[in-house]
Each structure stands twice: as structure tokens, then as C-alpha cells.
Amino acid sequence: MIVRKNMAELEKMRASGLLVWKILDTLKRMVGEGVTTYDLEVTAEKMMAEAGARPAFKGYTTQAAGTKFPFVLCTSVNEEIVHGMPSQKRVLKKGDIVSIDTGVQLNGYYGDSAVTVPVGEITEETQKLLDVTRESLELAIEKARPGNRLFDICGTVERHVTSNGFTVVREFVGHGIGTKMHEEPQIPNYVDRRSENPRLKEGMVLAIEPMVNAGKPGSRVKPDKWTAVTEDGRYSAHFEHTVAVTANGPWVLTRP
Amino acid sequence: MSEAARSAALAAEVIELLPSAAYRLRLENEDVVLAHAAGPTKANFLRLRPGDRVRVELSPRDKTRGRIIELLKG
Numbered sequence: 649m650i651v652r653k654n655m656a657e658l659e660k661m662r663a664s665g666l667l668v669w670k671i672l673d674t675l676k677r678m679v680g681e682g683v684t685t686y687d688l689e690v691t692a693e694k695m696m697a698e699a700g701a702r703p704a705f706k707g708y709t710t711q712a713a714g715t716k717f718p719f720v721l722c723t724s725v726n727e728e729i730v731h732g733m734p735s736q737k738r739v740l741k742k743g744d745i746v747s748i749d750t751g752v753q754l755n756g757y758y759g760d761s762a763v764t765v766p767v768g769e770i771t772e773e774t775q776k777l778l779d780v781t782r783e784s785l786e787l788a789i790e791k792a793r794p795g796n797r798l799f800d801i802c803g804t805v806e807r808h809v810t811s812n813g814f815t816v817v818r819e820f821v822g823h824g825i826g827t828k829m830h831e832e833p834q835i836p837n838y839v840d841r842r843s844e845n846p847r848l849k850e851g852m853v854l855a856i857e858p859m860v861n862a863g864k865p866g867s868r869v870k871p872d873k874w875t876a877v878t879e880d881g882r883y884s885a886h887f888e889h890t891v892a893v894t895a896n897g898p899w900v901l902t903r904p
Numbered sequence: 905m906s907e908a909a910r911s912a913a914l915a916a917e918v919i920e921l922l923p924s925a926a927y928r929l930r931l932e933n934e935d936v937v938l939a940h941a942a943g944p945t946k947a948n949f950l951r952l953r954p955g956d957r958v959r960v961e962l963s964p965r966d967k968t969r970g971r972i973i974e975l976l977k978g
Contacts, residue, residue, distance in 0.1 A: 705905050712908050722905060731905050749905055760905060820906040830907045844964050857906050871944075 650824055650832045652851030657751040657757065658892050658899070661826070661853060664701070664759030665901030667752050671695050672902075675721075675748050679765045681741055685723035688748060689734035694719045696752055703830050704751030704758055707831050713873040722749040722762075729817055729859050729867055729876040729884040742768035745778065747886040751829060758829045760855045761902035762888035768891065773862065774883055777814060781885040783806040784837075788856050792848060792891045798833055799845045805858045806838040815865035815886070822857040825890055826852040848893050853901070857888035870890055918956045926932060927952060927972065929960055937962065942971035 653661065673693065675688045675889030696703050703720035724732035724747040725740070732747070740746060741861070749762035764778055781901050784805045791800040833846060837858050840866035861867075870877060878884050892899040915936070920928040925941040939960050943953070952958065957976040965970045 708905065712910060819909050821905045821909045829905065834907060834910055836909060842961070842964060859906065864911075886906075900917060 664754040668759040685734040685738040701752040701754040733872040746790040817859040939970040
């Protein structure tokens, strides 16, 4: 069942969302040559503590991984798709792209968002990958209206990505969000006709997150059980927003 | 943080053969479902027998029906 939120709940989710935006906005400005992904982690953790929010990712367990995720951020560099771990050894260099994904729990409600940031100058092809991924998210957000269906969102991402010659990751999906980080429904970035296609209704809150590979869609998970990388080693980009479906259309909670 | 895509496939055991390449299966949670052969189990005219272990993908709309997608060895 997809949990729907009333206006008071949406206001609380808005507060979580804005905190996530503030953190990501700060981290985005920090990214540069010579910065380590652990530097980002430290800043994010400090900002969450100052705001009195609980990091959503730290200590999060999945059945597949079987271990607790040890950081407040997922930092996924270049061929890493999602769930990369911040590390003091990972020094960002020119031409890298780094996906920063984070979430908080504030007053019981979650916010979840991600951006992919270029480090210095990047190749034209990589820039196109970032642009197409961001555009596919924006187009999908536009579909988050009452009366549309889940597949409108999935199909919009898939169409925009494949028509630009890139591929979507199938092993990881977006999700409903609220008092739990992962709620119903699962939101694949492609149309999976085997799954249900519920109608979107007022009060649903969705974390839409296209994960786009420059090369083949295949992915594998590294031995740390978390970091997902592209099978062919080519770059992958990832953008995410928490979006509420309202009578007035989509309300992106994780940006001002 | 993205979620790992849920797999629709489950392990099951064949308990009864039915006409038209249909089978009655028992899932690991003891549910009994009706499933038909699909994919390699059908293309290769693989004859399943009671006791065989298979992987079955359940229909999202009717959780008592499914398609057998693979024969599990051993």
C-alpha cells in the first residue's frame, strides 16, 4: 500500500527536504581537485548534528548487504553508480564526476536527494551524461501529478535516456518515502510491465532517482557489499529529488 | 539512497503435474501456486517432475499464479 501524507505531514517532510538541499548545496561548492570524499562526509555529518537531524543512511541495513552502511553520505565517483563509500583515500581529480547522495530524518520524516557534480573540466561526453540525467529527472518530476500513473514517471526517464544513447540501471530503483526511507512503491527508471502501475494520488511522496550509465546498463556490487559499479567501467550519473504529488502538481521538497 | 530492485522470482518445489505444461508448486513460505512453464523450461521441452526445485515468478496481480523461469539443479 502506498502511504499518502496530509498537509501537516508534507510540511514536516518539507523541513527534512530543505535540510538535505542545504547540505547538498554546501557540498556541491566544496567539490574540487584535491578534496577527498571523506571531507564531504565530515561536513555533512556536522551539518546534520547542528540541525538536530538523524542521518538516514548511517546504520541503514539491507538484506542484500547484510551490513550497516557506515556513513551519512553515499559518494559514488565515476564508474561507481550508487552507494559508494566516502574515503580519505579517494582524492577527487580533474575530470571526475562525483555523485553525492544523502538523506536525513527530522521530526520522524525523511528527505532524500542526490546530485552529480563535475570536478574541474570534464569531457563533452561526460557533460552530456550529466545533462541528460538531470533533464530526465526534471521531465519525470513534471509527471508527478494526481491522475498520472507510475509508469508515466518510469517511461519518461527511460525514453529521455535511451533516445540520447545512454542506458538506465535496472538493479536499483527509486522509492516512496515518508516515515520510512524506503516505502511503497518501487520506482524503476524503466517501464517494467511485470510490476504494478498504480495511479498517482494527492499526498504520495516519491524519491525519483534516475541512474544513468554512459555505456552498457549492467552493474555489479563490489566486495564491500554496497558500492555498485558499472560492469563496463564507464561513467554513471545519478540525480534524485523527493517529490510530493499535490493538487497543484509536483512539489519538489528537496530544493527551495 | 536508491533501493535494490525487488526480484519477482522465488524458489519453489513442483508438487503436481497438470495438463498444458502447467504445474502446481509449493513456495518456500508453504503457499501453493499454479504456474506454467516459460523460458528455457518450456523451450527445451524440459519435463518437470514432482520434487524438482524451480524458480518461479509470480504475477503481480494474482499471487496464486506464476511462470516457471528456471529449473534449479540439485
